[in-house]
Amino acid sequence: MEDIFQGYKGRALEVLKKFNVRVWGKAIIDTSRGEFQGTVLPRAENDDDTHIVLKIATGYNIGIDIFTIKSMKEVGYYKATYKIPEKEFPYTPNLPNVKLLGTGGTIASRLDYRTGAVIPAFSPGELYGAVPELADICNLTTEKLFAVFSENMGPEQYKALAVAIGKEIENGIDGIIIGHGTDTLSHTAAALTFMVQNPPVPIVLVGSQRSSDRPSSDAALNLMHAAYTAGHSDIAEVMVCMFGPTSDEYGFLHRGTRVRKMHSSYRSTFRTIGDTPLATVNLKDGIKPIKETYNHRRKDRKVKVLPYFEEKVSIVYYYPNMQPDIIDSLVDNGYRGIIIAGTGLGHVNKPLYSAIERAKKKGVHMFMTVQTLWGYAHMYVYDTGRDLMAKGIIPAENMLPETAYIKLGWVLGQTDDPEEVKRLMLTPINDEITLREPYNGYLIYQGGVPEVEEFIRKFRK
């Protein structure tokens, strides 16, 4: 017997029954937040019985809160035929063993990646059904660590991930993939770079920007690239593996400390800032390093896991006319560290000086980054910068504001001694500070296209 309410249960199921709307029915839903039209999608096994998932005309899947629903009406029916065949993931003796750690949502589902809705492929068998190429790349096992949306990831999850990674490495794994929503993927990558040092195997964070059932989805490709990298790369670092910039011919590997999301919806959203990407990856050519030096894969099982984080750290993003109360409030609320994202070479306005002095007296650790994202905090150039340094703000060179936030939290989790904090902050663990930014690391990197390379060479600083 066919399940016309496939995957729905509890209160969501009651609502569908009440209004006689089936899974795969085209429905018009009147809610307190407006009217929605689309196809009711099946749901996968999950604990949520308060949403009905609708695929709307834009291609996005949205979850309708059942408590907002005033009425629903089925106005058509079309059952999509795709499904994931559940098959046993084949074991091939010569292939590397890769572990996929899930953090939330699904990866390589046939439907929305992030809401966790509908035919999620997570078990090795499901992933094999959805992306059979994986079986030619590695022997895959999976473990769901938590079910958290990307924007709700934080120190607790970073620490748990670091510990889990450490265990996998001890147990002999050849490479690790971490499935992650894209919103804060780069923050987690920075945290794991600091928390899991000198790993002998690749640690690859991957996500997707487009729902797997959309023709333009990057989910399967990113996952294949991540699996290849985890299993075969000689680069043993914490990396982000996401869609390349020009085509789907290759993906980029980014260092976890220098990567940032630069577009809210494009697939080519992750960019290495202030440097070139670490490498390109595709299944035809394998891994092609762009950076000359990196941490190499080793046979040993040595790894330093440092799962520390002081949560009383904040970012102050400077804007004109900022008033001292912004910093005073942080001090009063017990914050121990502040990353300032200043203007220009690392400046803020004069009205903040008194608050900065007060923060310094209370032992708050303050570091300056630049909101231009590219370039260095050079605070010796102008009066303003030198004044701020004299008041105790330390320039964090070309560390990204987000990376500096994660690193300061990690450092303050270990020490409150100002000199030691400064030393740890300014000693790069994996290129979060570099000596120089290459000319072709500004805004866009494009290797392999001679005309563009030539253009970038001419691109004057």
Added chain:
Amino acid sequence: MEDIFQGYKGRALEVLKKFNVRVWGKAIIDTSRGEFQGTVLPRAENDDDTHIVLKIATGYNIGIDIFTIKSMKEVGYYKATYKIPEKEFPYTPNLPNVKLLGTGGTIASRLDYRTGAVIPAFSPGELYGAVPELADICNLTTEKLFAVFSENMGPEQYKALAVAIGKEIENGIDGIIIGHGTDTLSHTAAALTFMVQNPPVPIVLVGSQRSSDRPSSDAALNLMHAAYTAGHSDIAEVMVCMFGPTSDEYGFLHRGTRVRKMHSSYRSTFRTIGDTPLATVNLKDGIKPIKETYNHRRKDRKVKVLPYFEEKVSIVYYYPNMQPDIIDSLVDNGYRGIIIAGTGLGHVNKPLYSAIERAKKKGVHMFMTVQTLWGYAHMYVYDTGRDLMAKGIIPAENMLPETAYIKLGWVLGQTDDPEEVKRLMLTPINDEITLREPYNGYLIYQGGVPEVEEFIRKFRK
């Protein structure tokens, strides 16, 4: 008789005399902030008698606070021969009349642009001496409105500038240049776009990234381009005129609402975000519009000056694990408006929900922007976004966080009515919100180089 302490006075002069160090002397200065070596530069007329300006080996000029000086020693002497011949700025009847409004520092000096030190060319005669090409472009007059470093510019200066611009327009000027430090130049450009609406003539903000005495200085070129634009452009909008991206063959004109500083030290730092630049400018080819539609120059003297600003507005730049106290403190401190720079399509974490609800109850106006800078806040896609909208946060489409901050201050200076605030915020005045972002507006724009255009065309979203 030669002035061996040229331009120094008061306490700074006393220090030079005490240590027998002359202007143009190569000096080693021991200070409480370390040792500095360089050439003591002459100072221009100014009210500062507490700094000695030193050109150091990097090419930067730095101002040494005299109160930090322990000792100075002259170890050499070389008088630079360049000087600005002060000549009368020629008046040519057929050329347009352009007014340069100064905000601080100097423009097209032979030395440091921003510290205001040494042979600043500001009067028409000095500017003519420094950049004689200006006399072929326009009839220039100048007025120094204030002397404020870029990072100290704020609402008070925005309002005064708007009023001054209005008066110039009424008095018949053909175009206006505003000399400005680069740190917050784009914020001022956004403010003037909102405060001076539908102007009949171009309003052009210009600065320079490199000191005028350095071979790579962009000061003179930017100024010539700005003068040409102010005097001759058919585009009558608030624009930023700065160094182009590939060479000094042309400058870019950027809309004041869509421009952002993207590198702390490169000359090609100002970029139009989420769109193509408005136009290119050089003296050979004039203005070449890239955007098809713009506000055209008019003969009439009509202009709407709206010099309003509510200062209790802030930006909250989201980071993982942000706690509600960040927003609670703003509410407690009487803030009336908050721009959130969220992750992804416009998200923050669940722990902030209660603080957001409380802020909303207190009548705080909250708008969502994206910290990816490129792309839109699309809050209907995920549960998180819809939850936040239900709590009263309004997505600001593709408005830049900085522009949204300036606009919300300007809007709240006029009304506190939620519906009117929303209407004003979401009704674009000059493309701070656009219907779509063109494919070649992502990260880098390069017109005129066919290979690069082709590359960008292939550049898949």
